[in-house]
Amino acid sequence: MEEIKRQREARKAEKEAAKLAKKAKKAAQAAEREAAEQATAIKNDITFDDTSSICGDYEVVTSKTSNLRTYTPLISTVSGSSAWLRCRLQSIRVKGGSVFLVLRQDTFNTMQGVFFKADLPDSDDSARMIKYMKSLTAESIVDVYGSVVDSDVKSCTVGDREIKIQRIHAVSKSDPVLPFELEDAARSKEEVEASQDTERPFPNLGQELRLDNRWMDLRVPANNAILRVKSGVCQLFRESLYSQGFTEIQTPKLIGGESESGAGVFKTDYFGSEACLAQSPQLYKQMAIASDFPRVFEVGPVFRAENSNTRRHLCEFVGLDLEMAINEHYTETLSVCHRMFKHIFEGLESRYGAEMDVIRSQYFSEPVEFTEEPCIIHWEDGIKMIEEAGFDVGDGMQDLTGAQELALGKVVKEKYKTDFFILDQYPSSIRPFYTMPMAHDKRFSNSYDMFIRGQEICSGAQRCHDATMLREVIKSKGLEEGLQVGGGLEKYVKSFENGISPHAGAGIGLERVVFLALGLDNVRKASMFPRDPNRLTP
Ligand code: ATP
Secondary structure (H helix, E strand, O other), X not given: OXXXXXXXXXXXXXXXXXXXXXXXXXXXXXXXXXXXXXXXXXXXXXXXXXXXXXXXXXXXXXXXXXXXXXXXXXXXOOOOOEEEEEXXXXXXXXXXXXXXXXXXXXXXXXXXXXXEHHHOXXXXXXXXXHHHHHHOOOOOEEEEEEEEEEOOOOOOOOOOEEEEEEEEEEEEOOOOOOOOOHHHHOOOHHHHHHHOOOOOOOOOOOHHHHHHOHHHHXXXXXXXXXXXXXXXXXXXXXXXXXXXXXXXXXOOOEEOOOOOOOOOOOEEEEOOEEEEEOOOOXXXXXXXXXXXXXXXXXXXXXXOOOOOOOOOOOOEEEEEEEEEEOOOOOHHHHHHHHHHHHHHXXXXXXXXXXXXXXXXXXXXXXXXXXXXXXXXXXXXXXHHHHHHOOOOOOOOOOOOOHHHHHHHHHHHHHHHOOOEEEEEOOEHHHOOOOEOEOOOOOOEEOEEEEEEOOEEEEEEEEEOOOHHHHHHHHHHOOOHHHHOOOOOOHHXXXXXXXXXXXXXXXXXXXXHHHHHHOOOOOHHHHOOOOOEOOEOOO
Protein backbone atom coordinates (compact mmCIF):
# COMPACT_ATOMS: atom_id res chain seq x y z
CA MET A 1 0.00 0.00 0.00
CA GLU A 2 2.80 2.28 1.05
CA GLU A 3 4.67 1.34 -2.15
CA ILE A 4 1.70 2.18 -4.39
CA LYS A 5 1.38 5.57 -2.73
CA ARG A 6 5.06 6.25 -3.17
CA GLN A 7 4.91 5.31 -6.86
CA ARG A 8 1.90 7.54 -7.44
CA GLU A 9 3.68 10.48 -5.83
CA ALA A 10 6.78 9.85 -7.88
CA ARG A 11 4.71 9.87 -11.11
CA LYS A 12 3.05 13.11 -10.00
CA ALA A 13 6.42 14.71 -9.29
CA GLU A 14 7.69 13.54 -12.67
CA LYS A 15 4.66 15.06 -14.40
CA GLU A 16 5.13 18.28 -12.45
CA ALA A 17 8.79 18.42 -13.42
CA ALA A 18 7.92 17.79 -17.12
CA LYS A 19 5.33 20.57 -16.97
CA LEU A 20 7.83 22.96 -15.42
CA ALA A 21 10.44 22.01 -18.02
CA LYS A 22 7.94 22.65 -20.84
CA LYS A 23 7.02 26.00 -19.33
CA ALA A 24 10.68 26.92 -18.97
CA LYS A 25 11.34 25.89 -22.59
CA LYS A 26 8.43 28.02 -23.78
CA ALA A 27 9.68 30.96 -21.74
CA ALA A 28 13.18 30.48 -23.14
CA GLN A 29 11.80 30.34 -26.67
CA ALA A 30 9.74 33.49 -26.10
CA ALA A 31 12.79 35.24 -24.65
CA GLU A 32 14.81 34.13 -27.66
CA ARG A 33 12.12 35.42 -30.02
CA GLU A 34 11.95 38.71 -28.16
CA ALA A 35 15.72 39.03 -28.22
CA ALA A 36 15.70 38.35 -31.97
CA GLU A 37 12.88 40.86 -32.45
CA GLN A 38 14.74 43.40 -30.41
CA ALA A 39 17.87 42.82 -32.43
CA THR A 40 15.96 43.57 -35.63
CA ALA A 41 13.58 46.16 -34.13
CA ILE A 42 13.28 49.23 -36.26
CA LYS A 43 13.87 52.44 -34.41
CA ASN A 44 11.86 55.35 -35.79
CA ASP A 45 11.89 59.11 -35.18
CA ILE A 46 15.55 59.15 -36.04
CA THR A 47 17.24 62.55 -36.03
CA PHE A 48 19.50 63.78 -38.83
CA ASP A 49 22.52 63.86 -36.55
CA ASP A 50 22.07 60.24 -35.49
CA THR A 51 24.88 58.58 -37.41
CA SER A 52 24.46 55.17 -35.80
CA SER A 53 21.11 54.21 -37.36
CA ILE A 54 21.14 52.40 -40.65
CA CYS A 55 17.39 52.43 -41.24
CA GLY A 56 14.13 53.76 -39.82
CA ASP A 57 11.83 56.73 -40.34
CA TYR A 58 13.24 60.17 -39.74
CA GLU A 59 11.35 62.33 -37.30
CA VAL A 60 9.26 65.00 -39.00
CA VAL A 61 11.64 67.61 -40.37
CA THR A 62 10.96 70.73 -38.30
CA SER A 63 14.13 72.66 -39.17
CA LYS A 64 15.89 71.65 -35.93
CA THR A 65 19.22 71.15 -37.66
CA SER A 66 20.85 72.52 -40.79
CA ASN A 67 23.75 71.79 -43.13
CA LEU A 68 24.47 68.39 -41.63
CA ARG A 69 25.02 66.80 -44.99
CA THR A 70 25.32 67.44 -48.69
CA TYR A 71 22.99 65.68 -51.09
CA THR A 72 24.04 64.71 -54.59
CA PRO A 73 21.63 64.80 -57.53
CA LEU A 74 21.43 61.21 -58.71
CA ILE A 75 22.47 62.15 -62.23
CA SER A 76 25.68 63.67 -60.78
CA THR A 77 26.73 60.64 -58.74
CA VAL A 78 30.17 59.26 -59.53
CA SER A 79 31.11 55.61 -59.48
CA GLY A 80 33.62 54.90 -56.71
CA SER A 81 32.31 57.58 -54.37
CA SER A 82 29.73 57.64 -51.60
CA ALA A 83 26.68 59.88 -51.64
CA TRP A 84 23.51 60.89 -49.86
CA LEU A 85 20.51 61.02 -52.19
CA ARG A 86 17.05 62.39 -51.44
CA CYS A 87 14.54 60.93 -53.84
CA ARG A 88 11.18 59.39 -54.36
CA LEU A 89 11.00 55.66 -53.96
CA GLN A 90 9.48 54.68 -57.29
CA SER A 91 9.41 50.95 -56.61
CA ILE A 92 10.86 48.31 -54.34
CA ARG A 93 11.37 44.60 -54.98
CA VAL A 94 12.48 42.20 -52.26
CA LYS A 95 13.70 38.75 -53.29
CA GLY A 96 14.95 36.67 -50.37
CA GLY A 97 18.03 38.44 -49.13
CA SER A 98 18.20 40.90 -52.04
CA VAL A 99 16.42 44.22 -52.38
CA PHE A 100 16.18 46.30 -55.55
CA LEU A 101 14.84 49.85 -55.46
CA VAL A 102 14.16 52.38 -58.19
CA LEU A 103 14.94 55.86 -56.93
CA ARG A 104 13.55 58.86 -58.80
CA GLN A 105 14.31 62.55 -59.03
CA ASP A 106 12.91 65.35 -61.22
CA THR A 107 10.08 63.00 -62.29
CA PHE A 108 12.10 61.23 -64.96
CA ASN A 109 15.65 60.58 -63.69
CA THR A 110 15.89 57.15 -62.12
CA MET A 111 18.71 55.14 -60.54
CA GLN A 112 18.81 51.65 -59.10
CA GLY A 113 19.53 51.13 -55.41
CA VAL A 114 20.54 47.66 -54.19
CA PHE A 115 20.97 45.91 -50.88
CA PHE A 116 22.15 42.32 -50.33
CA LYS A 117 21.95 40.42 -47.04
CA ALA A 118 25.67 39.76 -47.15
CA ASP A 119 26.47 43.45 -47.45
CA LEU A 120 26.46 43.87 -43.66
CA PRO A 121 28.69 41.79 -41.35
CA ASP A 122 26.02 41.59 -38.63
CA SER A 123 23.10 39.36 -39.63
CA ASP A 124 20.76 41.24 -37.25
CA ASP A 125 21.57 44.48 -39.04
CA SER A 126 20.87 42.83 -42.41
CA ALA A 127 17.57 41.42 -41.19
CA ARG A 128 16.56 44.83 -39.81
CA MET A 129 17.50 46.55 -43.06
CA ILE A 130 15.45 44.13 -45.19
CA LYS A 131 12.48 44.29 -42.81
CA TYR A 132 12.53 48.11 -42.98
CA MET A 133 12.85 48.22 -46.75
CA LYS A 134 9.90 45.82 -47.05
CA SER A 135 7.81 48.27 -44.99
CA LEU A 136 8.50 51.20 -47.31
CA THR A 137 5.77 52.30 -49.71
CA ALA A 138 6.12 53.46 -53.30
CA GLU A 139 6.12 57.26 -53.78
CA SER A 140 7.59 57.88 -50.31
CA ILE A 141 10.40 60.42 -50.01
CA VAL A 142 13.55 58.68 -48.78
CA ASP A 143 17.10 59.57 -47.87
CA VAL A 144 19.58 57.00 -49.04
CA TYR A 145 23.30 56.75 -48.30
CA GLY A 146 25.60 54.37 -50.05
CA SER A 147 28.48 53.74 -52.38
CA VAL A 148 28.04 54.24 -56.08
CA VAL A 149 29.36 51.36 -58.16
CA ASP A 150 29.55 50.50 -61.86
CA SER A 151 26.61 48.50 -63.13
CA ASP A 152 24.49 47.84 -66.19
CA VAL A 153 20.87 48.77 -65.46
CA LYS A 154 18.56 48.79 -68.46
CA SER A 155 15.43 49.89 -66.60
CA CYS A 156 16.77 53.17 -65.17
CA THR A 157 17.80 56.40 -66.87
CA VAL A 158 21.14 56.20 -65.02
CA GLY A 159 22.19 52.96 -66.68
CA ASP A 160 25.91 52.64 -65.96
CA ARG A 161 25.91 52.70 -62.16
CA GLU A 162 23.84 51.94 -59.09
CA ILE A 163 24.00 52.77 -55.40
CA LYS A 164 24.75 50.07 -52.83
CA ILE A 165 22.62 51.14 -49.92
CA GLN A 166 24.19 51.41 -46.47
CA ARG A 167 21.54 53.61 -44.85
CA ILE A 168 17.93 54.34 -45.75
CA HIS A 169 15.39 56.54 -43.98
CA ALA A 170 11.87 57.63 -44.91
CA VAL A 171 11.48 61.40 -44.76
CA SER A 172 7.78 61.32 -45.71
CA LYS A 173 5.81 58.14 -46.24
CA SER A 174 3.15 57.66 -48.87
CA ASP A 175 -0.12 55.86 -48.25
CA PRO A 176 0.23 52.30 -49.56
CA VAL A 177 -2.86 52.77 -51.76
CA LEU A 178 -2.26 55.26 -54.56
CA PRO A 179 -5.13 56.87 -56.54
CA PHE A 180 -3.57 55.34 -59.65
CA GLU A 181 -0.28 53.88 -60.75
CA LEU A 182 2.06 56.43 -62.30
CA GLU A 183 3.08 53.82 -64.84
CA ASP A 184 -0.53 53.67 -66.06
CA ALA A 185 -0.82 57.45 -66.12
CA ALA A 186 2.35 57.78 -68.19
CA ARG A 187 1.21 55.70 -71.16
CA SER A 188 0.33 57.35 -74.46
CA LYS A 189 -3.26 57.20 -75.70
CA GLU A 190 -2.05 55.09 -78.63
CA GLU A 191 -0.42 52.55 -76.31
CA VAL A 192 -3.57 52.25 -74.18
CA GLU A 193 -5.79 51.91 -77.26
CA ALA A 194 -3.57 49.28 -78.84
CA SER A 195 -3.69 47.19 -75.66
CA GLN A 196 -7.49 47.00 -75.54
CA ASP A 197 -7.65 43.87 -77.72
CA THR A 198 -4.97 42.06 -75.77
CA GLU A 199 -5.37 39.78 -72.76
CA ARG A 200 -4.17 42.43 -70.36
CA PRO A 201 -5.44 45.82 -71.52
CA PHE A 202 -3.90 48.88 -69.86
CA PRO A 203 -6.33 50.96 -67.78
CA ASN A 204 -7.67 54.07 -69.44
CA LEU A 205 -7.44 56.75 -66.75
CA GLY A 206 -10.11 59.41 -67.09
CA GLN A 207 -9.36 63.12 -66.99
CA GLU A 208 -11.50 63.71 -63.89
CA LEU A 209 -9.67 61.04 -61.88
CA ARG A 210 -6.37 62.60 -62.89
CA LEU A 211 -7.51 66.14 -62.06
CA ASP A 212 -9.00 65.05 -58.72
CA ASN A 213 -5.51 63.78 -57.87
CA ARG A 214 -3.59 66.39 -59.82
CA TRP A 215 -0.53 66.26 -57.52
CA MET A 216 -0.09 62.64 -58.59
CA ASP A 217 -0.94 63.33 -62.22
CA LEU A 218 1.77 65.98 -62.27
CA ARG A 219 4.37 63.41 -61.19
CA VAL A 220 3.92 61.84 -64.62
CA PRO A 221 7.03 63.02 -66.48
CA ALA A 222 5.18 64.40 -69.52
CA ASN A 223 2.59 66.24 -67.43
CA ASN A 224 5.26 67.71 -65.22
CA ALA A 225 7.30 68.75 -68.26
CA ILE A 226 4.27 70.55 -69.74
CA LEU A 227 4.24 72.90 -66.76
CA ARG A 228 7.99 73.40 -66.99
CA VAL A 229 7.52 74.34 -70.62
CA LYS A 230 4.74 76.70 -69.53
CA SER A 231 7.21 78.40 -67.21
CA GLY A 232 9.56 78.55 -70.21
CA VAL A 233 6.90 80.26 -72.35
CA CYS A 234 6.53 82.95 -69.64
CA GLN A 235 10.27 83.44 -69.47
CA LEU A 236 10.67 83.64 -73.26
CA PHE A 237 7.70 86.05 -73.46
CA ARG A 238 9.30 88.28 -70.84
CA GLU A 239 12.77 88.05 -72.40
CA SER A 240 11.55 89.05 -75.84
CA LEU A 241 9.49 91.96 -74.58
CA TYR A 242 12.21 93.27 -72.25
CA SER A 243 14.59 93.19 -75.21
CA GLN A 244 12.02 95.18 -77.19
CA GLY A 245 11.82 97.95 -74.60
CA PHE A 246 8.78 96.86 -72.55
CA THR A 247 8.14 97.34 -68.82
CA GLU A 248 6.32 94.67 -66.80
CA ILE A 249 3.28 96.00 -64.94
CA GLN A 250 0.72 94.61 -62.51
CA THR A 251 -2.87 95.78 -62.86
CA PRO A 252 -5.72 95.26 -60.36
CA LYS A 253 -7.81 92.13 -60.57
CA LEU A 254 -10.60 93.47 -58.34
CA ILE A 255 -12.26 96.13 -60.42
CA GLY A 256 -15.38 98.27 -60.35
CA GLY A 257 -16.93 97.16 -63.64
CA GLU A 258 -16.54 94.69 -66.48
CA SER A 259 -13.28 94.92 -68.41
CA GLU A 260 -14.50 92.92 -71.42
CA SER A 261 -18.07 93.32 -72.58
CA GLY A 262 -19.30 90.02 -73.92
CA ALA A 263 -17.12 87.80 -71.72
CA GLY A 264 -18.83 86.44 -68.56
CA VAL A 265 -17.81 88.14 -65.34
CA PHE A 266 -17.49 86.88 -61.76
CA LYS A 267 -18.94 89.34 -59.28
CA THR A 268 -18.17 89.58 -55.61
CA ASP A 269 -19.04 91.70 -52.62
CA TYR A 270 -16.68 94.60 -52.02
CA PHE A 271 -17.50 96.19 -48.64
CA GLY A 272 -21.16 96.38 -49.49
CA SER A 273 -20.79 97.27 -53.15
CA GLU A 274 -20.11 95.05 -56.13
CA ALA A 275 -16.69 94.26 -57.56
CA CYS A 276 -15.79 92.30 -60.70
CA LEU A 277 -12.88 89.92 -61.12
CA ALA A 278 -10.92 91.29 -64.07
CA GLN A 279 -11.68 89.52 -67.37
CA SER A 280 -8.52 91.11 -68.79
CA PRO A 281 -6.10 93.92 -67.93
CA GLN A 282 -7.37 95.76 -71.03
CA LEU A 283 -8.49 99.10 -69.58
CA TYR A 284 -5.55 99.33 -67.20
CA LYS A 285 -2.82 98.53 -69.69
CA GLN A 286 -4.24 101.30 -71.87
CA MET A 287 -4.24 103.68 -68.91
CA ALA A 288 -0.57 102.71 -68.45
CA ILE A 289 0.02 104.11 -71.95
CA ALA A 290 -1.80 107.28 -70.82
CA SER A 291 0.62 107.32 -67.84
CA ASP A 292 3.62 107.48 -70.18
CA PHE A 293 4.73 103.88 -70.11
CA PRO A 294 5.20 103.54 -73.85
CA ARG A 295 5.47 99.74 -73.90
CA VAL A 296 4.00 97.54 -71.16
CA PHE A 297 3.26 93.89 -70.59
CA GLU A 298 1.66 91.82 -67.88
CA VAL A 299 1.61 88.17 -66.91
CA GLY A 300 -1.41 87.75 -64.68
CA PRO A 301 -4.65 85.91 -63.92
CA VAL A 302 -7.74 86.44 -66.04
CA PHE A 303 -11.22 85.39 -64.86
CA ARG A 304 -14.03 84.45 -67.23
CA ALA A 305 -17.42 83.28 -65.94
CA GLU A 306 -18.17 81.49 -69.19
CA ASN A 307 -20.14 78.30 -68.86
CA SER A 308 -18.09 76.79 -71.69
CA ASN A 309 -17.30 73.16 -71.17
CA THR A 310 -14.92 72.90 -74.07
CA ARG A 311 -11.39 71.63 -74.62
CA ARG A 312 -10.06 75.19 -74.84
CA HIS A 313 -11.90 77.26 -72.21
CA LEU A 314 -11.00 77.77 -68.57
CA CYS A 315 -12.68 80.01 -66.00
CA GLU A 316 -9.30 81.23 -64.81
CA PHE A 317 -6.27 81.42 -67.04
CA VAL A 318 -3.01 83.34 -67.26
CA GLY A 319 -3.05 86.29 -69.61
CA LEU A 320 0.10 87.36 -71.41
CA ASP A 321 -0.85 90.89 -72.29
CA LEU A 322 1.02 93.66 -74.03
CA GLU A 323 0.22 97.21 -75.05
CA MET A 324 2.45 99.69 -76.88
CA ALA A 325 2.39 103.18 -78.28
CA ILE A 326 2.58 103.15 -82.07
CA ASN A 327 3.82 105.83 -84.39
CA GLU A 328 1.57 105.40 -87.41
CA HIS A 329 0.32 101.89 -87.97
CA TYR A 330 -0.59 98.90 -85.83
CA THR A 331 1.61 96.64 -87.97
CA GLU A 332 4.38 97.95 -85.64
CA THR A 333 2.68 95.82 -82.95
CA LEU A 334 2.29 92.85 -85.27
CA SER A 335 6.07 92.90 -85.85
CA VAL A 336 6.74 93.00 -82.09
CA CYS A 337 4.33 90.07 -81.54
CA HIS A 338 5.81 88.05 -84.38
CA ARG A 339 9.35 88.50 -83.00
CA MET A 340 8.07 87.49 -79.58
CA PHE A 341 6.32 84.33 -80.81
CA LYS A 342 9.37 83.35 -82.89
CA HIS A 343 11.49 83.71 -79.75
CA ILE A 344 9.06 81.44 -77.90
CA PHE A 345 8.86 78.75 -80.62
CA GLU A 346 12.63 78.70 -81.15
CA GLY A 347 13.37 78.81 -77.42
CA LEU A 348 11.09 75.87 -76.68
CA GLU A 349 12.99 73.63 -79.07
CA SER A 350 16.50 74.86 -78.26
CA ARG A 351 16.30 75.42 -74.50
CA TYR A 352 13.55 73.05 -73.46
CA GLY A 353 14.56 70.16 -75.72
CA ALA A 354 14.70 67.63 -72.86
CA GLU A 355 11.19 68.57 -71.66
CA MET A 356 9.87 68.58 -75.24
CA ASP A 357 11.23 65.06 -75.78
CA VAL A 358 9.58 63.79 -72.62
CA ILE A 359 6.25 65.41 -73.56
CA ARG A 360 6.37 64.09 -77.12
CA SER A 361 7.07 60.56 -75.92
CA GLN A 362 3.56 60.54 -74.39
CA TYR A 363 1.76 63.18 -76.47
CA PHE A 364 3.24 63.20 -79.93
CA SER A 365 3.50 66.52 -81.79
CA GLU A 366 5.61 68.18 -84.45
CA PRO A 367 7.42 71.45 -83.64
CA VAL A 368 5.38 74.56 -84.51
CA GLU A 369 6.21 75.57 -88.06
CA PHE A 370 6.43 79.35 -88.54
CA THR A 371 7.52 81.89 -91.14
CA GLU A 372 10.47 84.27 -90.87
CA GLU A 373 8.22 87.29 -91.53
CA PRO A 374 4.65 87.55 -90.15
CA CYS A 375 2.11 85.54 -92.15
CA ILE A 376 -0.85 87.94 -92.27
CA ILE A 377 -4.14 86.89 -93.88
CA HIS A 378 -6.73 89.61 -94.41
CA TRP A 379 -10.25 88.83 -93.21
CA GLU A 380 -11.82 88.85 -96.66
CA ASP A 381 -9.14 86.49 -98.04
CA GLY A 382 -9.54 84.25 -95.01
CA ILE A 383 -13.31 84.11 -95.55
CA LYS A 384 -12.72 83.10 -99.20
CA MET A 385 -10.40 80.30 -98.13
CA ILE A 386 -12.96 79.04 -95.62
CA GLU A 387 -15.71 79.17 -98.25
CA GLU A 388 -13.51 77.26 -100.70
CA ALA A 389 -13.00 74.65 -98.01
CA GLY A 390 -16.77 74.01 -98.20
CA PHE A 391 -18.19 76.15 -95.37
CA ASP A 392 -21.21 78.42 -95.53
CA VAL A 393 -19.86 81.81 -94.41
CA GLY A 394 -23.14 83.77 -94.72
CA ASP A 395 -22.47 87.46 -95.33
CA GLY A 396 -18.86 86.96 -94.32
CA MET A 397 -19.24 89.30 -91.34
CA GLN A 398 -19.91 86.74 -88.61
CA ASP A 399 -17.34 85.45 -86.14
CA LEU A 400 -15.71 82.19 -87.18
CA THR A 401 -16.76 78.90 -85.66
CA GLY A 402 -14.14 76.56 -84.25
CA ALA A 403 -14.50 74.29 -87.28
CA GLN A 404 -14.00 77.21 -89.66
CA GLU A 405 -10.87 78.32 -87.79
CA LEU A 406 -9.48 74.80 -87.99
CA ALA A 407 -10.24 74.66 -91.73
CA LEU A 408 -8.51 78.00 -92.23
CA GLY A 409 -5.51 76.72 -90.29
CA LYS A 410 -5.31 73.70 -92.57
CA VAL A 411 -5.43 75.78 -95.77
CA VAL A 412 -2.84 78.25 -94.44
CA LYS A 413 -0.55 75.39 -93.44
CA GLU A 414 -0.74 73.89 -96.94
CA LYS A 415 -0.36 77.21 -98.73
CA TYR A 416 2.18 79.03 -96.53
CA LYS A 417 3.85 76.16 -94.65
CA THR A 418 3.13 77.65 -91.24
CA ASP A 419 1.20 76.64 -88.12
CA PHE A 420 1.29 80.21 -86.84
CA PHE A 421 -0.53 83.02 -88.60
CA ILE A 422 -2.40 86.27 -88.08
CA LEU A 423 -5.93 86.92 -89.32
CA ASP A 424 -6.26 90.68 -89.72
CA GLN A 425 -9.01 93.30 -90.26
CA TYR A 426 -11.96 91.67 -88.45
CA PRO A 427 -15.46 93.14 -88.93
CA SER A 428 -16.02 95.96 -86.38
CA SER A 429 -19.35 94.47 -85.31
CA ILE A 430 -17.71 91.39 -83.77
CA ARG A 431 -14.91 93.22 -81.91
CA PRO A 432 -14.95 94.99 -78.54
CA PHE A 433 -15.91 98.67 -78.28
CA TYR A 434 -12.33 99.88 -77.80
CA THR A 435 -11.22 98.66 -81.24
CA MET A 436 -10.14 101.27 -83.80
CA PRO A 437 -12.23 101.06 -86.98
CA MET A 438 -10.36 100.67 -90.27
CA ALA A 439 -9.47 104.00 -91.89
CA HIS A 440 -11.03 103.28 -95.32
CA ASP A 441 -13.97 101.08 -94.41
CA LYS A 442 -15.55 101.36 -90.97
CA ARG A 443 -17.30 98.02 -91.36
CA PHE A 444 -13.91 96.52 -90.62
CA SER A 445 -11.40 97.24 -87.86
CA ASN A 446 -7.68 97.42 -87.15
CA SER A 447 -7.88 94.18 -85.25
CA TYR A 448 -6.39 90.74 -85.45
CA ASP A 449 -6.35 87.28 -83.95
CA MET A 450 -3.35 84.96 -83.94
CA PHE A 451 -3.61 81.22 -84.39
CA ILE A 452 -1.55 78.12 -83.75
CA ARG A 453 -2.63 75.02 -85.68
CA GLY A 454 -5.94 76.72 -86.58
CA GLN A 455 -6.92 77.64 -83.01
CA GLU A 456 -6.97 81.10 -81.48
CA ILE A 457 -4.24 82.02 -79.02
CA CYS A 458 -4.35 85.80 -79.19
CA SER A 459 -6.66 88.73 -79.86
CA GLY A 460 -5.46 92.24 -80.44
CA ALA A 461 -6.09 95.56 -82.07
CA GLN A 462 -5.24 99.16 -82.45
CA ARG A 463 -7.31 100.83 -79.71
CA CYS A 464 -9.55 103.78 -80.14
CA HIS A 465 -7.49 106.48 -78.35
CA ASP A 466 -9.65 109.48 -79.21
CA ALA A 467 -11.97 110.17 -76.28
CA THR A 468 -14.77 111.68 -78.39
CA MET A 469 -14.71 108.79 -80.83
CA LEU A 470 -14.58 106.33 -77.95
CA ARG A 471 -17.62 107.85 -76.19
CA GLU A 472 -19.57 107.57 -79.44
CA VAL A 473 -18.67 103.92 -79.93
CA ILE A 474 -19.51 103.14 -76.29
CA LYS A 475 -22.93 104.73 -76.76
CA SER A 476 -23.52 103.02 -80.11
CA LYS A 477 -22.81 99.65 -78.45
CA GLY A 478 -25.33 100.45 -75.67
CA LEU A 479 -22.65 100.56 -72.96
CA GLU A 480 -23.20 104.18 -71.85
CA GLU A 481 -23.98 103.07 -68.28
CA GLY A 482 -20.29 102.39 -67.95
CA LEU A 483 -19.56 106.05 -68.56
CA GLN A 484 -21.44 107.18 -65.48
CA VAL A 485 -19.58 107.89 -62.23
CA GLY A 486 -18.40 104.53 -60.87
CA GLY A 487 -19.54 102.81 -64.07
CA GLY A 488 -16.16 101.25 -64.82
CA LEU A 489 -15.42 103.14 -68.04
CA GLU A 490 -15.65 106.71 -66.77
CA LYS A 491 -12.04 107.10 -65.61
CA TYR A 492 -10.79 105.00 -68.50
CA VAL A 493 -12.22 107.39 -71.09
CA LYS A 494 -11.18 110.37 -68.96
CA SER A 495 -7.56 109.15 -69.03
CA PHE A 496 -7.64 109.69 -72.80
CA GLU A 497 -8.62 113.33 -72.40
CA ASN A 498 -5.22 114.45 -71.19
CA GLY A 499 -3.40 113.29 -74.29
CA ILE A 500 -2.51 109.65 -75.05
CA SER A 501 -0.26 108.11 -77.68
CA PRO A 502 -1.97 106.08 -80.36
CA HIS A 503 -1.53 102.49 -79.29
CA ALA A 504 -2.19 98.85 -80.05
CA GLY A 505 -1.79 95.64 -78.15
CA ALA A 506 -2.63 92.01 -77.74
CA GLY A 507 -4.01 89.57 -75.19
CA ILE A 508 -2.70 86.03 -75.26
CA GLY A 509 -3.87 83.03 -73.28
CA LEU A 510 -0.81 81.30 -71.81
CA GLU A 511 -2.51 77.90 -71.43
CA ARG A 512 -3.78 78.13 -75.01
CA VAL A 513 -0.24 78.76 -76.31
CA VAL A 514 1.13 75.83 -74.34
CA PHE A 515 -1.61 73.37 -75.25
CA LEU A 516 -1.61 74.26 -78.94
CA ALA A 517 2.17 74.57 -79.34
CA LEU A 518 2.45 71.09 -77.82
CA GLY A 519 -0.45 69.73 -79.88
CA LEU A 520 -2.32 68.57 -76.73
CA ASP A 521 -5.96 67.56 -76.74
CA ASN A 522 -7.12 69.73 -73.83
CA VAL A 523 -6.19 73.12 -72.36
CA ARG A 524 -6.55 71.65 -68.86
CA LYS A 525 -3.28 69.78 -69.36
CA ALA A 526 -1.58 73.20 -69.46
CA SER A 527 -3.10 74.39 -66.18
CA MET A 528 -1.65 73.26 -62.87
CA PHE A 529 -5.02 73.24 -61.10
CA PRO A 530 -7.62 74.03 -63.77
CA ARG A 531 -10.79 75.95 -63.02
CA ASP A 532 -13.78 75.19 -65.21
CA PRO A 533 -17.55 75.40 -64.65
CA ASN A 534 -17.46 72.04 -62.87
CA ARG A 535 -14.20 72.29 -61.00
CA LEU A 536 -13.12 74.53 -58.15
CA THR A 537 -10.89 72.01 -56.33
CA PRO A 538 -8.19 70.89 -55.76
P1 ATP B 1 -12.58 82.46 -77.59
O1 ATP B 1 -13.27 83.04 -78.78
O2 ATP B 1 -11.59 81.40 -77.91
O3 ATP B 1 -13.49 82.11 -76.46
P2 ATP B 1 -12.11 85.17 -76.89
O4 ATP B 1 -12.26 85.78 -78.23
O5 ATP B 1 -13.21 85.32 -75.92
O6 ATP B 1 -11.67 83.64 -77.03
P3 ATP B 1 -10.32 87.12 -75.97
O7 ATP B 1 -11.28 87.80 -75.07
O8 ATP B 1 -9.98 87.78 -77.21
O9 ATP B 1 -10.79 85.66 -76.25
O10 ATP B 1 -9.02 86.78 -75.10
C1 ATP B 1 -7.69 86.78 -75.59
C2 ATP B 1 -7.05 85.42 -75.50
O11 ATP B 1 -7.23 84.88 -74.20
C3 ATP B 1 -7.62 84.38 -76.43
O12 ATP B 1 -7.06 84.46 -77.68
C4 ATP B 1 -7.23 83.10 -75.73
O13 ATP B 1 -5.88 82.79 -75.98
C5 ATP B 1 -7.35 83.48 -74.28
N1 ATP B 1 -8.64 83.06 -73.74
C6 ATP B 1 -9.81 83.71 -73.83
N2 ATP B 1 -10.78 83.08 -73.18
C7 ATP B 1 -10.22 81.99 -72.64
C8 ATP B 1 -10.70 80.93 -71.82
N3 ATP B 1 -11.95 80.90 -71.41
N4 ATP B 1 -9.83 79.97 -71.45
C9 ATP B 1 -8.53 80.01 -71.82
N5 ATP B 1 -8.02 80.98 -72.59
C10 ATP B 1 -8.84 81.96 -72.99
